[in-house]
Structures are given as C-alpha cells and as structure tokens.
Amino acid sequence: MNPSPKVELAIKVSGLRKAFGRTPVLRSVDLEVPWGQVLTLLGPNGSGKTTLIKILATLTRPDAGDVIIGGMPLSKRGQSVRRIIGVVTHDPLLYDDLTGRQNLRFSARMFGVQRIDQRIAEVTERMGMTPRLDQRVGTLSHGMKKRFSIARALLHDPVILLMDEPESGLDQEALGLLDAVVTDKSNPQRTVLMTTHSLDRAVALGQRMAILVNGRVAYQESLESGGTEALKEAYMRHTRAVS
Amino acid sequence: MRGYFAAIFAVVTKDVILELRTKDILVSVMVFALLVIVIFNFALDPTPRTVALVAPGILWVAFLFGGVLGLNRSFAIEQDRGNLYGLMLAPVGRDVIFFGKLLGNFLFMVVIEAFIYPVFAVLFNLPIWIPGLLPIALLATLGIATVGTAFSAMAINTRSREVMLPVLFFPVVVPVIVAAVEASGVMIRGDESAELTRWIPFLAVFDAIFLVVCPAAFSLVIEE
Numbered sequence: 001m002n003p004s005p006k007v008e009l010a011i012k013v014s015g016l017r018k019a020f021g022r023t024p025v026l027r028s029v030d031l032e033v034p035w036g037q038v039l040t041l042l043g044p045n046g047s048g049k050t051t052l053i054k055i056l057a058t059l060t061r062p063d064a065g066d067v068i069i070g071g072m073p074l075s076k077r078g079q080s081v082r083r084i085i086g087v088v089t090h091d092p093l094l095y096d097d098l099t100g101r102q103n104l105r106f107s108a109r110m111f112g113v114q115r116i117d118q119r120i121a122e123v124t125e126r127m128g129m130t131p132r133l134d135q136r137v138g139t140l141s142h143g144m145k146k147r148f149s150i151a152r153a154l155l156h157d158p159v160i161l162l163m164d165e166p167e168s169g170l171d172q173e174a175l176g177l178l179d180a181v182v183t184d185k186s187n188p189q190r191t192v193l194m195t196t197h198s199l200d201r202a203v204a205l206g207q208r209m210a211i212l213v214n215g216r217v218a219y220q221e222s223l224e225s226g227g228t229e230a231l232k233e234a235y236m237r238h239t240r241a242v243s
Numbered sequence: 244m245r246g247y248f249a250a251i252f253a254v255v256t257k258d259v260i261l262e263l264r265t266k267d268i269l270v271s272v273m274v275f276a277l278l279v280i281v282i283f284n285f286a287l288d289p290t291p292r293t294v295a296l297v298a299p300g301i302l303w304v305a306f307l308f309g310g311v312l313g314l315n316r317s318f319a320i321e322q323d324r325g326n327l328y329g330l331m332l333a334p335v336g337r338d339v340i341f342f343g344k345l346l347g348n349f350l351f352m353v354v355i356e357a358f359i360y361p362v363f364a365v366l367f368n369l370p371i372w373i374p375g376l377l378p379i380a381l382l383a384t385l386g387i388a389t390v391g392t393a394f395s396a397m398a399i400n401t402r403s404r405e406v407m408l409p410v411l412f413f414p415v416v417v418p419v420i421v422a423a424v425e426a427s428g429v430m431i432r433g434d435e436s437a438e439l440t441r442w443i444p445f446l447a448v449f450d451a452i453f454l455v456v457c458p459a460a461f462s463l464v465i466e467e
Binding site for chain 2: 020054057058059060061079080082083085087089090091092093094095096097098102106107109110111112152
C-alpha cells in the first residue's frame, strides 16, 4: 500500500512532548523523514528513542505536538497510519506458546493480509526462518525470535518501517538479512526510521542521521552532506555533553 | 465490516489455540469453581429447603470467583511478553481487541459453567437440565465477561493486578450477580413468576449499557 505521492514527507514530527508522571521524556522533538530514505536515530540510554518510536507507532499518546505519517495526522487517523507502518520493538511481540507460523498467521489476519500462507513463506524465507516456522516460539533463542519479529513487521508490506534497535540479539547472518530489509529499494517509497546504538551501522545504513539527547533532537543531518568522521565527531560531542 | 469481524475472530481463535495448548484458564478455573461448590456442599446441609434458598448464590459465587481467575489470566498473556503492543499495532480499532478478548473470556466462562453446573446439580440434588437457566446464565456471563474484560485491562498495568481486579470489578458487577441469583432461584424453585420479567430484562439492559461503555473505556485504558 503506497500513500499519496503528493505528500513530500513520510514522517513529520513537530513540537512533540511526552512525560511519564513528572518526568519529561520528550521535550519538543522536531523530525522530518522524506520518502524513500533511511533515518537512523542515535542517542544515549534514556534519551527518548523508544518513546518516540512508540508514539509514532500509535502505542503511546503524546502530551503535545503533531505527528504526520504518510500525510495522515496520527491523532485523527491512527488506524490508517497503522496500515502503512511496520514496527519492530525491543520485545518480539510473539506468543511463546504458538509456533512461528501461528504467530504470523494471527498477525496477517489482524492486518487483513491476502494470500496469507504465500506471504508468510516470503517473509520467513527472507529472514531465514523457514525451517523454524512450525517450532514453538518459546523454544527459540532471542535472536530467532527477533527474526520472526522482523518477519511479522514485513507481513503486510508496509511502506514505512519503524525499528527500535532491531539489531539487538542478531547474529552476523541475521544482521546481513536485516541490512537487506533496511536498504531494500524494491519499493522506492520505502522509508525507515531506525534507532540504534551502533554509530557504524547508523552511518552505513542511513541516508539521514539524527541524535536524540535529553528528549530533544540535538542533531539532524543528511549523511551525504558530511564526512563520516564529522558525523562521528558530532555524535561524540552531543552525547558526551550528557554523560 | 468483514475485516472488523475477521479481526475479532482472529483474536478469539488465537486465544482458543493458546488455551488449548496451555490449559491455563480452563483447568485452574474449573478446579477452583469445583472446590467452592464442594466446600459449600459440606458446609451446608443440602436439604430441599436450604437448597432452594442458597444454591443459586453458591452457584454464582463459584462462577464469579472462578471467572476472576480466568479474567486475570486473559490479559496477563498479552502483557507478560508485551504482546498487547502486537495487538495494538494492528490497523483496527481498539474496540476490535476488546470484543475479541471479551468473546474469548465469554466462551471460556460458558464452557466452564457447562462443566460445573452438572456437578453442582448432582451435589445439591437438582435437575441436570433446567432450560430456563440457560438465558440467565448467558446474559449474566456476558455481563461479567464485559465488565471483567475492561477491568482486567485496567488492572494489568497495576503492580498487584491479581488483587486489583476483584477490588475494581466486584462492586460494578454486583447488580449482575444479584439479578442472576434471583432469577436462577426462581428457576430452581420452579415457580416461574413475575420476578423473572424483572430480572432478565435487567440483565439484558446491564449488558447493553456495558457493551457500549466498556469498549470506549478500554481504548483509553490500554494506551499509555
């Protein structure tokens, strides 16, 4: 499903604020991701990356600010937004007592996916999980669960991927498969917002990089505009200030 | 609209498959409800006179207390591995999740009641099949499952959810239990009277109100 090409930005976040109780987590976040680009979001622990992803994924309500995804305001059209996004979170979001196939079939039904079995075969093949499809998820390692989790996010062929540290727990082979998903250009509109703690991966995979520090975007730049060393230096400078 | 019901059905099917695999809810609730009935059977002398008076109350206490165990478990399986987020990521309204979980809970409770009632009937020397009890049981169970589903979603994010659910849930569900006990008593005594015309519509109205209120409350509860 591809949204209207009239909209220039896949994701537009402005003045986003969120606090848990009296603790502010996001203190006015502004972020823009054009269609077809990969934005890697870095930041120290507790900087608000996961909260930002949860808000974009409609899992958490913001206190203030606007979020527009695929030209649709999140506050009014959350259900339509969920149709075009695929989300990978810290938790694999799978039922331990179901097999991989049963988990994926359930997700596919919830997303109204057509030709479910064929689609499951495609995404599990892509993540190298075909041999484990009929194994109970509870018996799989964290990395294997993560692979199924990525497969689940791809099931409905979303045009926007929101990934929260998707590389955690993955082995080298799975990292290669993940990179292929992130950099896949078969759909030129495919947009990815990915948080990571790996500066090297952020630079290697992203076209844009943003650094979130203390709930604010301290740095946002196209990776084509500056050298890798300059970006690394910017990262060190911004994160050193808080540590 | 087809997608709406397909998603509800998907949630119910998933819950049924999970339950058939783990048997967490059915076994524990059934054993608990049976114990309640057996204990009351020993504690009270089940003469025809006392049975007519106390049996409906014992039956619904067993169903209600057992139901709370099942309701607690219903959202625990979603919360423990963060699977509630998985449900919330689906492009469906939050009410779809609510109705899916509600139908699953209703189904489990009805199955448990269908197993428990014959044992209860034997222990308290009542007919195994009283047709009039069926609509009462279905309406009351629907009310309990509706309110219980909403409150178990609320309780799930609290630190002591096992304690919190009954504390929140029992006061709200008291009218259903009163109506179910009164209506069941009429049926068990076999004196179908004008009382029934009061309690059955009461249960239907309670269900109708909470089937509207609870999905709306659920949407507000599950998002942080």
